[in-house]
Amino acid sequence: GIQVEQSPPDLILQEGANSTLRCNFSDSVNNLQWFHQNPWGQLINLFYIPSGTKQNGRLSATTVATERYSLLYISSSQTTDSGVYFCAVSNNAGNMLTFGGGTRLMVKP
């Protein structure tokens, strides 16, 4: 099956700093989503981005499908950004998501 790798696995930032999270995948995809998992376990949709670039406030994401990677940018980080960020993809077989291992982000005040 498709493989998804995220980097870095852990990231510590000072409040106000910017960061880039990366997601590499091993096959072509037709669905790629970024999620933020809060401390209570809820997976919150950030972006549906199988290709192209999207922005939502301080967050933006870019997927280069031909090169099989996606990037999530967090600007002016806040303590509430802390948590685990997951990239998940599905291939042409359907909408069943395969998740990466996540990036655990801690933003310090």
Place this chain on the structure above:
Amino acid sequence: ETGVTQTPRHLVMGMTNKKSLKCEQHLGHNAMYWYKQSAKKPLELMFVYSLEERVENNSVPSRFSPECPNSSHLFLHLHTLQPEDSALYLCASSHERGLGSGSVFFGPGTRLTVL
């Protein structure tokens, strides 16, 4: 209520108990999923229902039994579980399985502890 809801949010059960997890989606979707998140492991897909028919079962042990009575409700029946089944169980929904079907939305999860 909106989105995807799950009950109970927390569950502690013994290995001989039988319990059920419930999921309900209010998004008009017709595909629903169960995922399992164990400590230090990636989220794993357990079951997929599309148009109320099970279309995927990723070699899940028979002590987990899903039920999808309609496109808005999904259950996971649990019996004779093992301590290693302790995990966060997440329900999700989306439009029907197919090419470019769009976003998958998750419920808040049920944190299960098996004693």
